Amino acid sequence: MTVKLIDPFQRPISYLRVSVTDRCDFRCVYCMAENMTFLPKKELLTLEELDRMCSTFIGLGVEKLRITGGEPLVRRDIMTFFRAMTRHLDSGALQELTLTTNGSQLERFADQLFDAGVRRVNVSLDTLDEDKFARVTRWGRLPQVLRGIDAAQAAGLRLKINAVALKGFNEDELFTLTEWCASRDIDLTFIEVMPMGDLGNEDRIGQYWSLDDLRGQLAQNYTLIDLPERTGGPARYVQLQESGQKIGFITPLTHNFCESCNRVRLTCTGELFMCLGQEDNADLRAALRNHPDSNVPLEAAIRDAISLKPKGHDFDYSRQRADGQVSRHMSHTGG
Numbered sequence: 001m002t003v004k005l006i007d008p009f010q011r012p013i014s015y016l017r018v019s020v021t022d023r024c025d026f027r028c029v030y031c032m033a034e035n036m037t038f039l040p041k042k043e044l045l046t047l048e049e050l051d052r053m054c055s056t057f058i059g060l061g062v063e064k065l066r067i068t069g070g071e072p073l074v075r076r077d078i079m080t081f082f083r084a085m086t087r088h089l090d091s092g093a094l095q096e097l098t099l100t101t102n103g104s105q106l107e108r109f110a111d112q113l114f115d116a117g118v119r120r121v122n123v124s125l126d127t128l129d130e131d132k133f134a135r136v137t138r139w140g141r142l143p144q145v146l147r148g149i150d151a152a153q154a155a156g157l158r159l160k161i162n163a164v165a166l167k168g169f170n171e172d173e174l175f176t177l178t179e180w181c182a183s184r185d186i187d188l189t190f191i192e193v194m195p196m197g198d199l200g201n202e203d204r205i206g207q208y209w210s211l212d213d214l215r216g217q218l219a220q221n222y223t224l225i226d227l228p229e230r231t232g233g234p235a236r237y238v239q240l241q242e243s244g245q246k247i248g249f250i251t252p253l254t255h256n257f258c259e260s261c262n263r264v265r266l267t268c269t270g271e272l273f274m275c276l277g278q279e280d281n282a283d284l285r286a287a288l289r290n291h292p293d294s295n296v297p298l299e300a301a302i303r304d305a306i307s308l309k310p311k312g313h314d315f316d317y318s319r320q321r322a323d324g325q326v327s328r329h330m331s332h333t334g335g
């Protein structure tokens, strides 16, 4: 029997997030610069290499795979990859195949995703105001995303909205977003803006809206019941007593839940990041490409990388500086 992946702090690694492209059809202000330079195609893992990589992780005990980016649905032929992963769902080795998307291509792909075995999708949406949406995503158009959300629900996909909490931007939409999600039976999670990537265009601390504060505002209109639910990630959940709705909080800045972290992140070039908030990574692409006929070196490289997983990240705004900043953009590691 294969020995599963356990890190030095005795955390079992059962969750892999995979960025399948660094490209995107949006340019969200907190994620990318407007004129990004993307990687040359040969740097990217091919769809076959992504399959081999993910299948190896699944062989080592990964049970949950989340596909992200960049925007995963803009990668050419990405459905071929999703369909290839269906065999691991069918065999029972993989318990969940999920996706984080900006929603722009969901109208086109929702049915195919469902057919491939995807059941839950996270859609990133920070505002329901068309002008504000165009401002924060620079290139995005809200009606297209809303059509994608309709299509996904019609296809039977369970949705969660991820909204980055931005001071002075969507503070006034806290209740609108909450009620809109409740009316559509969509879960909602708020995320604190993280100091990723030197975008040179903004003031991170000025943008930062603490979720402790957001939670306090929510509590003015609703009774919040803390839920014990844990996913091994940084999210904590409450239920709104009045509507029964579930709201999540991802608080890398105000609270650090690294002690139960069960995940690692693979970039589209085959680097494995053991922690979103640290620079350390392992080059798995070499182990894969240099040994086309054997996965043994790749498995060894994965085990070596996991043995270096750090205890946690060092993001900290408490000294009114964006401490712990990492220089990569979120689109590189996939959020």
Ligand code: SAM
Pocket: 024, 030, 031, 068, 069, 070, 071, 072, 100, 101, 102, 122, 123, 124, 162, 164, 191, 192, 193, 194, 195, 196, 330, 331, 334, 335
């Ligand atoms: N393009 C897809 C999307 O937007 O959902 C997937 C990739 S995107 C990098 C994944 C998530 O990271 C999104 O929910 C986005 O809002 C979030 N994100 C990007 N930059 C961030 C930052 N600096 N701080 C917090 N969240 C960020």
Ligand code: SF4
Pocket: 024, 025, 026, 027, 028, 031, 032, 069, 070, 071, 102, 124, 137, 330, 331
């Ligand atoms: Fe693209 Fe997602 Fe980054 Fe926005 S957050 S620029 S949609 S990768």
